[in-house]
Amino acid sequence: MNRPTTPRGPVPSGPRTVISRDTWTHxxxxxxxxxxxxxxIGAMAAGLWAVTGYMDQVQRPDRFVRTEVxxxxxxAITQPGSHVVYVExxxxxxxxxxxxxxxxxQGATIAAxxxxxxxxxxxxxxxxxxxxxxxxxxxxxxxxxxxxxQALSADRTTRLAVGDDLAPTVIRTVTVPxxxxxxxxxxxxxxxxxxxIHDERRNHS
Numbered sequence: 001m002n003r004p005t006t007p008r009g010p011v012p013s014g015p016r017t018v019i020s021r022d023t024w025t026h027x028x029x030x031x032x033x034x035x036x037x038x039x040x041i042g043a044m045a046a047g048l049w050a051v052t053g054y055m056d057q058v059q060r061p062d063r064f065v066r067t068e069v070x071x072x073x074x075x076a077i078t079q080p081g082s083h084v085v086y087v088e089x090x091x092x093x094x095x096x097x098x099x100x101x102x103x104x105x106q107g108a109t110i111a112a113x114x115x116x117x118x119x120x121x122x123x124x125x126x127x128x129x130x131x132x133x134x135x136x137x138x139x140x141x142x143x144x145x146x147x148x149x150q151a152l153s154a155d156r157t158t159r160l161a162v163g164d165d166l167a168p169t170v171i172r173t174v175t176v177p178x179x180x181x182x183x184x185x186x187x188x189x190x191x192x193x194x195x196x197i198h199d200e201r202r203n204h205s
Contacts, residue, residue, distance in 0.1 A: 068160075
């Protein structure tokens, strides 16, 4: 009597799915391509942001209030805080905080102190002239402030200007887009690294 033959080895429990190396390669290329795309687009966007912010900063001195030296300047301040006095001219600034008088809307004298940093800008519409921050004063309320000087200057083109402090916004214009650009590039690198690790694990599985 013949006995039934028992198959040797494990019996397949169901259909098997085989992923070819071509599929791995395609997925890897797609991951690396996405990583490069993220890094490039992020860097370009950050660069455009920085350029736009820089151009805005270049145009900001055009909105300053100005007068000749010697002269008196009425400054309408709509936001309390620190405001900077600049001296514009073809040569080095010859005026300082001690040469300025600042009067509040209530008629009180406000102390103008020397500006501690070296802040300069190209005067809009005046080729070869520089604006230099020389003093800063604090306006504790809105209103019209009087800024004046009786000092004389050998340069007849010298003018007095009052406006916002350019330094903080210039720093933000440079650092914030740069930081975002670095983070986006790192994100692209991390995506590429994750793709590589995933491919390595699938190759050794």
